[in-house]
Amino acid sequence: MDFRTVNTTCSYCGCGCGILLEVLDEEVIGSLPVKTHPVSEGSLCIKGWNIHEFIGSDQRLKRPLLRKNGELQPVSWEEAMTAAAAGLKNVVEKYGPDAVAVLASAKVTNEENYLIQKFTRAAIGTNNVDHCARL
């Protein structure tokens, strides 16, 4: 039996409360408050207390999907990424970079948002990048 706790940040709202994820044998089984956190000081709301539940949900996407004959079907990463890159390159070649739009995310990390906008601006060559903060 391998049990540990991991000190991290709740991802359900902008308060950014500290949480300790309880990990038992590579499964997140619980979430606890962090007393030393400057904002949450040992409290959590109902969402924070239960955040571990979605991590292990059986509805998680586990494989890439590609639409074939109108249906999304599981494929390898190689096949999905090849199709994604070809699809984007094709649109850029036919219509120019401004025919591509990208939505970054208020749900992923800073580092990931940074790469998404860098990808849009440098790899594609457009400033068509936004996210759902307005919504």
Add this chain to the structure above:
Amino acid sequence: MTNSVPELADAKVIFIIGSNTTENHPIAAKWIMRAREKGAKIIVADPRWIQMSDLAEIAVQQRLGSDVALINGLMHIILKEGWQDQAYIDARCENFEALKAKVEEYPPDKVAQITGIPAETLRQMAEIYAKNKPASIVYCMGITQHTTGVDNVKSLANLAMITGNVGVASGGVNPLRGQNNVQGACDMGGLPNVFTGYQPVADEAANKKFSEAWGKPLPNKPGLTILEMFNGIDEGKIKALYVVGENPMVTDPDLHHVEAALSKLECFIVQDVFLTQTAKLAHIVLPGTSFAEKDGTFSNTERRVLPVRQAIKPVGESRPDWQITADLSTRVGYPMQYDSPEEIFEEIKKLTPSYAGMSYKRLEEKGLQWPCPTADHPGTVFLHKDRFSRGQGMLHAIDYKPPAEEPDADYPMFLTTGRAFVHYHSGTMTRVSPTLHREMETGYVEISPTDARNLGIKNGERIKVSSRRGEIQIKAKISRKVNRGVVFIPFHFAEAAANMLTNPAYDPTAKIPEYKACAVKVEKLAA
């Protein structure tokens, strides 16, 4: 936020407007409760009677979309009574005379008519807000999701500035961010007009700096906002869309339009942890990981950059989003090589002055609040201490404009939308969580007892709600939280989607749609 969450505890008055704080930011609400225990006065202005209203010194239910009139009315009273902080205005603000002339046009009687709040109550609100210092204003989407969203925000800034409450501890104007890393997505340049740290793409020096760092000339024309993107797709100008961790099929206004637009794309890639309503329409779906399966940072609503740490290996074949984006970039011909999120963070620091002094090591314990320009800088608890970022604080003379759509003979009621305490955004994460799902299994519409009686609607009955854009069937919940003539629907539920009804009319500057007010008709289902 200009200030920090814990500072709320030392405010003497807290004016909560358009934020259902206890349900949507429960831990921020905790600090407000602490202030109240220490004697702070709470003022609440919200079209619904929220939990905070019960705890407030004064709570009012203004008519939907009348916020500018309300705030102008409060300033009118403050200036008439001489309760403003004239020394602060003279030293730090510009354009005071224009503001004064404008709010002169908003006497209490007129404001009472527009907002539905009695003149005497307006006077009490103005007095409590102006005479207790420091005063903190807390707002959320109830202020921004209007066609006049920017006007609303500027009006709140006016109110805080004329009373000398910006740039002081426990004062300020404090937006609570809706989603967890909205602050970070903006800070990192996930916006069409700026690079990281709000450096404009159109600014020659900034553009040159990033072009050199990234080894490629970069476009300097600002791109499209999200609503412009969907219009662009509809018009055939946008042919490819790459969506990371967003579910516009539940969260966008006027869903019929969005779905029709998405079907026109030649290349539609969605990267997410679940097969969302949006992902179901995609050509390619890439499984990202949850926050528990990767390292990184989030920036919370008080600008505090906090560590995210990997707890378990990615589930199934899913991959951290940073790896997927880097791989995709390499495959389209712009190689990205990173071994860890920390390496990406080091690159961000070099290009972003407000993050320059941070490091994973320094963030370990309590995070750091930007601006944090150097490695020995302690971070910034509240902004604008001695001066505003643009020098003098600009006051804006603003007129009240009604919502883009108001009730009429065909659609006689006002609809407003929002969140419910157990769910988050489009519900993709919270609705698969058994504990949270049990608390609230599906959507409902709140309707006042009077309206329910007049329409012959019983509590729990399925009814029809329609607008000019669509109709839904939904369970009625009779509630005193809403005034007569107003209904409320939480937007998390795809099967009873409030956004089938909402109006995509948006604020001309911020391009935020008017989720908070549109006209609807409420009916019994045909027998």
